Amino acid sequence: MIERSTEVLVVGGGLGGVAAALTAARLGRRVVLTEETDWLGGQLTSQLVPPDEHAWVETDVVSPSYAALRAGIRDYYRRHYPLTPEAAADPVLNPGRGVVSRLCHEPRVAVAVLEAMLAPWRASGAIEVLLEHVPTAVHTDGDVVEAVTLRDCRSGQEVLVTAPYVVDATELGDLLDLGDVEHVIGAESAQETGELHALDVADPLDQQAVSWCFALEHRPGEDHTIDRPASYEHWATHTAPFWPGPQLSWIDVEPVKLGLRDRPIFMSAPTPGVPFDLWTYRRILSADVFRPDSGIRDVSAVNWPQIDYWENPLLGVDRAARDAALAASRELSLSFLHWMQTDAPREDGGTGYPGLRLRPDVAGTADGLAKAAYIRESRRIRAEFTVLEQHVGTEARGLDAGSEVFEDAVGIGHYRIDLHPSSSRTYVDVASFPFQIPLGSLLPVRVENLLPACKNIGTTHITNGAYRLHPVEWSIGEAVGALVAYSLGRGIAPRKVRADAAELAAYHQLLTQTLGVTLQWPDDIRKTRPAY
Structure with a gap:
């Protein structure tokens, strides 16, 4: 030592x-x-x-x-x-x-x-x-x-x-x-803290979702589809009681009023209640900021509701359970990417954006996912x-x-x-x-x-x-x-x-x-x- x-x-x-x-x-x-x-x-x-x-x-x-x-x-x-x-x-x-x-x-x-x-x-x-x-x-x-x-x-x-x-x-x-x-x-619990939005009964396992983020660029006309993750079917069909449907969807929940929101990855124009698309939400490189001859494309960081992993907590459980939850979070992120590349409805009526390409160099990893889960x-x-x-x-x-x-x-x-x-x-x-x-x-x-x-x-x-x-x-x-x-x-x-x-x-x-x-x-x- x-x-x-x-x-x-x-x-x-x-x-x-x-x-x-x-x-x-x-x-x-x-x-x-x-x-x-x-x-x-x-x-x-x-x-x-x-x-x-x-x-x-x-x-x-x-x-x-x-x-x-x-x-x-x-x-x-x-x-x-x-x-x-x-x-x-x-x-x-x-x-x-x-x-x-x-x-x-x-x-x-x-x-x-x-x-x-x-x-x-x-x-x-x-x-x-x-x-x-x-x-x-x-x-x-x-x-x-x-x-x-x-x-x-x-x-x-x-x-x-x-x-x-x-x-x-x-x-x-x-x-x-x-x-x-x-x-x-x-x-x-509300009894302990007196807070308006606290639970009626304390719950140590009630912990915010984690997200395993990743970076994407879009290359229309190319095919960068990843292999279908093992748990894809689960995420494509399972619905949490408080969510409108499976997480592999453009439809999520607006956090303040808790109404349904249909916000796709790309929109040609803002729509009522959805002023911007997912792509521009956490875009970290915008091509029009750089000279046209630079070769720099848009890159967007995916930290969207669809990759919030909430099924199991990280704290108050043993190490094996925590590792399993983190692995499931990674699988959810990869499943959402595969869905976007293959099954996601497009604005033009088609299906899937195979040109979505992981950027491992941006994440600093071999697989393109972030080095660590967002806690x-x-x-x-x-x-x-x-x-x-x-x-x-x-x-x-x-x-x-x-x-x-x-x-x-x-x-x-x-x-x-x-x-x-x-x-x-x-x-x-x-x-x-x-x-x-x-x-x-x-x-x-x-x-x-x-x-x-x-x-x-x-x-x-x-x-x-x-x-x-x-x-x-x-x-x-x-x-x-x-x-x-x-x-x-x-x-x-x-x-x-x-x-x-x-x-x-x-x-x-x-x-x-x-x-x-x-x-x-x-x-x-x-x-x-x-x-x-």
């Missing part, structure tokens, strides 16, 4: 983990950052999900470090791609012109930019990155985590890393389970403070109330409370106000030196739906990186920072003056009810 020691161990190289590592290093701390795939970036890269962001993402309320990531992605395209003159001059360049985001782009570009952001810190030795390493054990002494054992997925070699602070930025909150840190999975819901710490629907939901708070103001806020964010279907129910998609991230939601009730930096903070099943997206995860990681750096410098535990007014004020000063983090929305925005 190899042994290493550092000041901060960050396990998980998604956006929260990278932000935590960068921030801690910037504040003078030594960091070991680990990641289970060979790409940093999590949902933005290895899971192939273009950024889901809020309406104010292009303004100065956004964290400067997240803004630098976004600017770096745009600059990468300007420096290295054959853009049209109009696209090159566009200050808000959107390489994919996808509807879902103001910045739809290829995952490998984000990987390159994240690596560039880390590069000087890696060169100085302040950050050491261990790719393709997974945690296998958490070693504790009472309420303190002393070390984490990781396994090198390539060699099988074990690495023991000791650190005074450990950050869990894994996609499923793996360290919480390995270290017996108090946590919650699935859905709480929407994690284990969540039992925290000193838990964010409830009553703190952020517009219906729960009153339409003009605005979100709760937290005196211990460490960042801001916004997204709808957007829960994808689970094995037991359909979408829960309700409006929320622009909100804050309270420090109390980052502090476990017992363990002193392990902090969450992903979807594993102190939210409920309901509010996780608003706190789980790209910029919020980055802000969580940034706050945690600053918190461990501050705690190391002061020689105090993180919970002491929240409990002591003077320490909290000093930590807030670090966030706002040194890092430029916005802690509170302007009041007119805080009370806004965005239409999306």
